Amino acid sequence: MTDMISVRAARARRLLALPRPGWLTVAAIVVLALIVLAGAFAPLLAPFEPTELNSMMRLKPADATHWMGTDSYGRDLFSRVLYGARISMIVGFSTALGSLAIGLPLGLIAGWFPLADGVLMRIMDGLMAIPGILLAIAVVALTKAGLVTVIIAIMLPEIPQVVRLVRARVISVRNEAYVEAARLLGTSSTRIIWRHLLPATFGPMIVQGTYIYAAAILTEAALSFLGVGIGTETPTWGNIMAEGRLYFALTPSLVFWPAVVLSFCILSINILGDALRDSLDPKMKARG
Amino acid sequence: MKAALTPALSVRNLHVATTGTNPTEILKGISFDVNPGEIVCLVGESGSGKSVTSLVAMDLLPKQEIRPTGGAVLLNGEDILTATPARTKALRGAEMAMVFQEPMTALNPVLRIGLQMEEVFLAHRKMTGPDRRQAVFEAFEAVQLPNPPRIYDSFPHQLSGGQRQRVMIAMALALKPRLLIADEPTTALDVTTQKQILTLIRQLQEENGTAVLFITHDMGVVVDIADRVCVMRNGEVMETGPVHELLAAPKTDYTRSLLAAIPSLTPPEPAGEERGDIVLEVSALSKEFRLGNPLARLIGKPDHVVKAVDEVSFCLRRGRTLGIVGESGSGKSTVARCVMRLEDPSSGAILLDGHDISTVQGGALMRARKRLQMVFQDPNRSLNPRIPILESLSEGPMNYGEDRTSIHARAAEVMEIVGLDPTGLLRYPHQFSGGQRQRIAIARALLMEPEIIVADEAVSALDVSVQAQVLDLLDQIRRERNLSMLFITHDLRVAAQICDEVMVMRNGRVVEMGPASEVLANPKHPYTAALIDAAPGRSWDFVAGQPVGIPVPS
Numbered sequence: 001m002t003d004m005i006s007v008r009a010a011r012a013r014r015l016l017a018l019p020r021p022g023w024l025t026v027a028a029i030v031v032l033a034l035i036v037l038a039g040a041f042a043p044l045l046a047p048f049e050p051t052e053l054n055s056m057m058r059l060k061p062a063d064a065t066h067w068m069g070t071d072s073y074g075r076d077l078f079s080r081v082l083y084g085a086r087i088s089m090i091v092g093f094s095t096a097l098g099s100l101a102i103g104l105p106l107g108l109i110a111g112w113f114p115l116a117d118g119v120l121m122r123i124m125d126g127l128m129a130i131p132g133i134l135l136a137i138a139v140v141a142l143t144k145a146g147l148v149t150v151i152i153a154i155m156l157p158e159i160p161q162v163v164r165l166v167r168a169r170v171i172s173v174r175n176e177a178y179v180e181a182a183r184l185l186g187t188s189s190t191r192i193i194w195r196h197l198l199p200a201t202f203g204p205m206i207v208q209g210t211y212i213y214a215a216a217i218l219t220e221a222a223l224s225f226l227g228v229g230i231g232t233e234t235p236t237w238g239n240i241m242a243e244g245r246l247y248f249a250l251t252p253s254l255v256f257w258p259a260v261v262l263s264f265c266i267l268s269i270n271i272l273g274d275a276l277r278d279s280l281d282p283k284m285k286a287r288g
Numbered sequence: 289m290k291a292a293l294t295p296a297l298s299v300r301n302l303h304v305a306t307t308g309t310n311p312t313e314i315l316k317g318i319s320f321d322v323n324p325g326e327i328v329c330l331v332g333e334s335g336s337g338k339s340v341t342s343l344v345a346m347d348l349l350p351k352q353e354i355r356p357t358g359g360a361v362l363l364n365g366e367d368i369l370t371a372t373p374a375r376t377k378a379l380r381g382a383e384m385a386m387v388f389q390e391p392m393t394a395l396n397p398v399l400r401i402g403l404q405m406e407e408v409f410l411a412h413r414k415m416t417g418p419d420r421r422q423a424v425f426e427a428f429e430a431v432q433l434p435n436p437p438r439i440y441d442s443f444p445h446q447l448s449g450g451q452r453q454r455v456m457i458a459m460a461l462a463l464k465p466r467l468l469i470a471d472e473p474t475t476a477l478d479v480t481t482q483k484q485i486l487t488l489i490r491q492l493q494e495e496n497g498t499a500v501l502f503i504t505h506d507m508g509v510v511v512d513i514a515d516r517v518c519v520m521r522n523g524e525v526m527e528t529g530p531v532h533e534l535l536a537a538p539k540t541d542y543t544r545s546l547l548a549a550i551p552s553l554t555p556p557e558p559a560g561e562e563r564g565d566i567v568l569e570v571s572a573l574s575k576e577f578r579l580g581n582p583l584a585r586l587i588g589k590p591d592h593v594v595k596a597v598d599e600v601s602f603c604l605r606r607g608r609t610l611g612i613v614g615e616s617g618s619g620k621s622t623v624a625r626c627v628m629r630l631e632d633p634s635s636g637a638i639l640l641d642g643h644d645i646s647t648v649q650g651g652a653l654m655r656a657r658k659r660l661q662m663v664f665q666d667p668n669r670s671l672n673p674r675i676p677i678l679e680s681l682s683e684g685p686m687n688y689g690e691d692r693t694s695i696h697a698r699a700a701e702v703m704e705i706v707g708l709d710p711t712g713l714l715r716y717p718h719q720f721s722g723g724q725r726q727r728i729a730i731a732r733a734l735l736m737e738p739e740i741i742v743a744d745e746a747v748s749a750l751d752v753s754v755q756a757q758v759l760d761l762l763d764q765i766r767r768e769r770n771l772s773m774l775f776i777t778h779d780l781r782v783a784a785q786i787c788d789e790v791m792v793m794r795n796g797r798v799v800e801m802g803p804a805s806e807v808l809a810n811p812k813h814p815y816t817a818a819l820i821d822a823a824p825g826r827s828w829d830f831v832a833g834q835p836v837g838i839p840v841p842s
Binding site: 176188 | 657662675
């Protein structure tokens, strides 16, 4: 009767018992889903090639064929914004996943082994002392700008944050009576980390992941805007705005549209992060 | 004196419920009075609504979550429930004041005591600076704090727990309020300090004629301080009456069961002097904690060394229970943690069946751990909240290579032994009550089939009726399995009931050791005597239902 399958079922039931999301969260999920889908299916959805030049159609206002108008090279803005979503989503997701994947084990080690803690955390402090965007610019400047480089450049300053977060969580949990009880039951360090410490970090990690996701999209746009990001031939929201900046007085829509989409994207991710934090907080759950 | 006096506090048919879509009634129409110059005790177990009652009276309820839904709370005839927030703010401090359980969290840690104390006068009285300072000194003197100017300049952490609680009382009584509400004001304190604080409250109350609403879970404290008692359960007043009448002849079954659950201070007759062989022998065990940092060490500043345990020796025989008794900071828990090797002892030997385990590592430590198991104080924290209890229970046996099927069968068995339904194995800790969780923690220890169980304040976090059940369970298991038990507690009543031998500790040293019946009946050491003397409710014999000293008619 009490086999492992029913234990799994009990766990699953518990996950499903999350509180019902509010309308704001639902709206955020919808907006985010639209942006992800737009990026994923950009080749199907875009009415034009994002790099297709048309000298006859420079800086045209929005009309039935060009929904957001065209830029200074006559490229269709709507198509470029759609393709831009691709880059943003890829950069955001990879950065979040990458920094969590690197930060998590480092944080576990720092939190559990006091000897490693001193060394690791001083390195992290060093990394944190450099402003993130400067570090990213330096990394991109040292290597060839490209998608992977940009992701690494944005990821690097995020890692110390993750390590600190995981370490703090581990330190507070390692003194809990249930971890001491596990030691008394003969559980080895690795098993304690795997069974008791790692699951305790999931909640804060997921939340931190969403914040990194949002920050990475913003940083990528900033790098592109400054001209040190992904090459100008690739349509990213930052690139579109950087080019549009020159004609801002003439056609503000060149900056307006990518900015609006970017803002909604960031806002949605942050709202989603807050909602996750609330639902994963045991105190909030006890009330629900 | 005129007989028709207005009660200082009169609670009339008070209903309180949670807000939200699914409101629950927390108080179901309670009524009671507190007259001037009277101490009324609200007694009840956790969840009985006694603290909520006090918060309603002070108008301190978190109104978004809990709201009064009916009735009245009259302070000197004025209804608090309908008064404006500005009015109740003015009343708080001047007419009614409150003392909380934990004086450390009720005081601001970064402000000097004197400044916090002056705030009371700043808020309610027009006084000049020097006058205020003088008033603060007088208030400190009234609560018998030594050297008021020094206390004035201290920060909260520089005072002892008892001194902090005196400061809180001084603050509460500074403006001579008509009503003082004390919510478990001595629960966080050691017994000797508790006794002093109770005496102080009694004394000040008599001097000023203050009405006191005293909230407690401890019947012993009730005996020591109450004029009248109000027994609460699940948001209802079960019965109310003068303290001695209620204790001698309780009218409801609930009060009777509550009184019956209180452990007696007199140990039962020792059941035969069976001398088992020694399973655990601790000799000259010491534990030092070094506090210092590498930088300070570089400039030659010596570490601050705290001797938590100092040359402690004792023997535990098979099938017996040894109690380690002491106040906070006595080192009793550190002894237990060293025996369990959660801390590494600084020196001394821990002989388990003649083999020293004080320094063993790896496989040898693992073998020793199987024979020693621990039950922790707080069952909310000793079970991982994220995994079903079956997984918590099977963790140990799995580490020792037992296969799942046999563990699961044994887990179901052990659940029945500790009095729980085995179908609950797939549930999570938060789905159980505190007492049930402690039973689960005991089940986890039993699954390891240990020879010795170390119980560190294992019943301290439980309500008194649950406490009695868990104590019975532990004792029954010990007898049936011929286990030995090391029982750490601050509560002499609990020690008296469960221990064969008692060891009294103070400041890391053993001051007295011997059979429980002897140590508790005829203490040799003055400290032991002081401890016993300070045990709350000593003047009342709960078993006989009358004051101590009157011979039981036979």
